[in-house]
Amino acid sequence: MNSKIVLIDGHSILNRAFYGLPDLTNADGLHTNAIYGFLTIMFKILEEEKPDYLTVAFDVHAPTFRHEMYEEYKGTRKPMADELRQQVPVIKEVLKAMGIRIIEQAGLEADDLIGTLSKRCAQKGMEVSVISGDRDLLQLATEQVKIRIPKTKQGRTEVEDYYAQDVKERYQVTPTEFIDLKALMGDASDNIPGVPSIGEKTATKIITEYHSIEEAYAHVDEVKPPRASKALKEHWDMAVMSKRLATINVDADFPYELEEAKLGNIYTEEAYAYFQKLQFKNLLQRFDVTAPSNQVEDAFQEVKDRKEAEAIFAAAKGADEIGACIFKDTQNVLPLFAGQAGIDGIGLCFSKKDVYCIRAGQGIELSWLLEQLEGVAKDAGRFAMFDIKEALEHIRIARQDNCFDVTVAAYLLNPLKSNYTYEDVAREQLNLIIEDKLDAWMKACYEAYTAYAASGILWKRLKECLMDRLFMDVEMPLVFTLYDMEVNGVRVEAEALKYYGDQLGAKIVELEKDIYEEAGENFNINSPKQLGVVLFENMKIPGGKKTKTGYSTAADVLEKLAPDYPIIAKILEYRQYTKLKSTYADGLANYIREDGRIHSKFNQTITATGRLSSTEPNLQNIPIRVELGRLIRKVFIPEDGFVFVDADYSQIELRVLAHCSGDSHLIEAYKEKKDIHRITASQVFHIPFDEVTDQQRRNAKAVNFGIVYGISSFGLSQDLSITRKEASKYIEDYFTAYPGIKIFLDDTVKHAKEMGYVVTLFGRRRPVPELSSSNYMQRSFGERVAMNAPIQGTAADIIKIAMTGVGRRLKEQKMKSRLVLQVHDELLVEAYKPELDQVKKILKEEMEQAASLDVPLEIDMHTGENWYEAK
The missing domain is CATH 1.20.1060.10 (Taq DNA Polymerase; Chain T, domain 4)
Structure with a gap:
């Protein structure tokens, strides 16, 4: 059997994958969709072909003969998208890690390299498969050389195969004649201009009759239709240049040793590490390797003996730094413990040499184990865990000032991610790759170690980014407030x-x-x-x-x-x-649980702006704009002897905008405590305040809130059912009335473009990678994000400060009243009736004094026997 080689056109397949797959990014913000698509196609081809040799050819980003010739006629080629360009060196590194031969040569394009290699290998009697999205390579097809063109249909990759006869059947020309076909019809995707006014059908007719452009030109007066004859006469130089552009060099001179392309085991440990970093988890299943071993594992110990556990806790007492976790071993067959169902032990780390998994079981009661963990947490200089709120279901934290939630810290530093697992943090902060196939006790050790080792690094980064106070004063106290709210839940009348x-x-x-x-x-x-x-x-x-x-x-x-x-x-x-x-x-x-209440989960590491979200169920999306939606709030009721108090910030985002922009007109409007939307209408429409109609006020309100979200004239025209020209005039007049806002928004976008992020009043950073996109729509979206994120993020910070303050005072004063819900700018307290006046006082003070702005923070507050009445 003849040996076989697969030749892949690197840039062509990367390009196809980039535009064929939705955008993907890994934890470092690297775009990865082209890499992922390339690898998926490559694996499919290798499984089908089972080749002996493999080579991937890349263009070198330097002028080639064809580049220069094209630029003489057409200027520069379209630049590669930045999101794709950054993936090119990465795929090369990944391929090298897999032991796959890469070839690139200055002065030659990838198809010249492939064309020459396909000829050389075919002359040696080898079977050749060329993989490319570029149909120019069809000219290489022979009975030994197969051209394979991947296509994406309905999210699945299909491959078209062409030997010489297939080219003839599909295009009615031979592979060699295919060059002349392209010379006439052109190919915009490959920068081949062709001859103006000659399309594919006419070009095919001409080449099937004359077989080359030279022969057609020799009989140019006979060429049909007449317009094609005329075009060929007038643009013969374009046809000649196009043919030269379309012709692949199959006799290029460059060094290449076939044995270097011999295909071995591509699923190497080095490649595994790359796939982990790129977060291609489903592709990791192809590897039959373990992740590169980490030296830290040498310190890991599994402990099942009570005396040994006592010695460990004694040694840990008063440590400067404690990393911990509570774990469940799904393979464990130990009996479950009453009140702590599903918990099998803890992970504990207090030095790089002291990393333990202490199991509950014979001799070690789970209740005792958790009590010991509570003790070391109380005495530690810093007590670090992932997702402390979840751990509070099992342990009581006596101190909050020394707690460090690694999940929250990682979120603040990169709020665009979807999760913040210990594996992610270990990879990003400690350069540790943790394999999936570990025993549960090893995972517990890794989680505790990562919490211990990464917390110091994260704290340093938080301080460098000026988010240390935001973390300690806002986010960490909020962890405990949210836990209390989840435990409290809200009562629902099932009937x-x-x-x-x-x-x-x-x-x-x-x-x-x-x-x-x-x-x-x-x-x-x-x-x-x-x-x-x-x-x-x-x-x-x-x-x-x-x-x-x-x-x-x-x-x-x-x-x-x-x-x-x-x-x-x-x-x-x-x-x-x-x-x-x-x-x-x-x-x-x-x-609805047995206690008759819904205990929703509140998430503080989900949204990029810092807003909270709720799940299981989502109580923040209950409709409020239509009466029927609002009626659902009637089923939420307080306990007997209690009443609901609902406090809602009045126009908090507009007030934040007034402060951040420093616009004197908007600040003065709020200080006068007049109807802000009527004032805006008066100034934008140039009419006296008392003469503003309800419709004009509604329009002004749409502009006011639209500006906060970076609304465009198109968006405003849709909202108000007016023309874009009218909407554009509204926005223009708005900025004339409030010039400080225009300056602020422009400066914010400018800062975001320079620094890559925007900042709230409390220092929260929101990266805006969309601003560097090559796609206009993405950049426009990025500008809107840049305008809105500092406003929405600051409002989110303020409500967090307020709710923590309310929760703290209710507990400090040992009140029966409890905070039960937060919905964006709104807090709901289940108030014990004898404490009602005190609750109202606390809500007003904590919410209106949560931040010191140039305009007053104000709230609307109502009480009711259900949430509907209170709202």
Whole structure:
């Protein structure tokens, strides 16, 4: 059997992967989609081909003969996107780590290298497979040389295969004639200009008849159609240049030893480390290796003896630094302990030589083990753990001032990530690669060690970034406040929730009937495809937008049609009711615990701006703009003898904008305590304050809040149903009225472009990588983020300070009242009725004094027998 070689066009496949896959980034902010796609395609090819040899060819970013020739005619080639460029050196390093031969040569393009190698190898009697997204390489096809072109269809990679005969069947020309075909029709993707006004069909007709451009030119007066004859005469120089551009050099001179391309085991330990760093977890399954061993493991010990454990805790007492974790061994068959179900032991580290996993079991009671951990936590100089809030379910923290939540610290330093595991932190801060296939006790040691070793590094970085006070004074106290809120939960009246769901169900059935009657047929209202056909084909409603999968029935499309077509208004109403029923009426019922309360989880390491989010369930997305959505709040009720107090910041983001911008007009407007939206309307529309209409006030309100979010004239025109020109004038007049805001927003974007991040009043940083994107839409999004993040982030910091202050005072004064919910700018307290006045005083003081701004912070506060009444 003949030996086989696979030749991969590196830049071509990277480029295809880059534009074919959604953007991916790893923990370091490196774009990785092109690398991931390249490797996926390469693995697929290797599994199919099973070659003996493999070589990947890359272009060198230096002028080549073809570059220079093209630039004479067309100027410079389109530059490579920055997000793709940064991935090129990385894929080369990964391939080298896998032992794969890479070839690149100054003055030669990758297809010249591939063309020459394919000829050399074919002459040796080898089978050759060339992998490229560039169809120019079809000219290399022979009976021995196969050209394989990967294509992405519906998220899956398919490969088109071409031997010489396949090229002839597909394009009606031989591989050699394919060069002439390209010379006439051109190829914009490969910077081949071709001959103006000659397309693929005409070019194919000419080459199948004359077989080359030279022969066609020799009979140019006979070439049909006449316009093609005329074009070939007038642009013969372009045809000649295009042919030279399209012709691959198959006799290039460069050094290459075939044996260096011999394919061995590509799944090396070095490659494994790269895949870990790139966070290609599903690709790691291909490796049958362990991660490179870490010397720190030499200090790891598994402890099951009570006396040994006592000695360890004694040695740890008073340590400057403690790293710890609470762990569960899913393989462990030890009995579960009452009150601590699922906990098997702890990880503990207090020096690089003292790293332990202490197991609960025979001789070591879990309750004793956790008590010992509480003791060392109290006496430690710094007590570090990942996700301390989760640990509070199992241990009592006597001190908060020495606690260091590694998860929160890592989040502050890079708020764009989706998670902050100990494996990630170990890799990023300690340069440790932790393999997945470890015993549970080893993982516990690693987590404790990483908490111990990384906390000091993270603290130093926080101080360098001026976020140390934000961490210690805002985020760390918040950990304990959120835990208390989760434990408190909020009471839900199950019967009222069921009644609410039944009402929704009845309304849904009624709407279905009305919709079917107006449509004249029954269909699946929840099917966009069926709905599109009914509305835009059967009912002939104008305004339908046809896509590849059918008509768009998105909300923005239907909302424009709703005023004129009652059926569409009812469909939108139907969607609203079904969403309310499934998500809230039915969904919330699943979260009511035995105590009759919902204990939602509050997350402080999810959003990039610093805002909190809630899950299991999400209580922050309960609709408030429509009455039916607000009614769901009626099912949330206080305990008997208690009442709800709801306090909500008044226009906090606009007040923050006034302070940050220093705009004297906006600051003065707030100090006068007048209607800010009416004042804005008065100044923007140049009319007396008392003559502002309700519509003008609503428009001004949209501009006020839109400015905070970096709204464009297009966005404002959509919101107000006005022309872009009118919207642009509104924004222009707004900035004339409040010039300080324009200066602030411009300076903020400028700072973000220079530094790569924006900052809140409290020092929170929000990176804005989109500003360096080569994509205009991404850059525009980045500018909006840069404008909004300091405002929204500062507001988030203020509410965090306020809620921590409220929670602390309720506990310090040993009150029965408790903080139960936070929804963006709103706090909900379940107040013991005899303490009601005191609760109101605490809320007002803590919320209005949470920050010192140039404008006063104000709150709206209400009480009620349910959340609806209190709001």
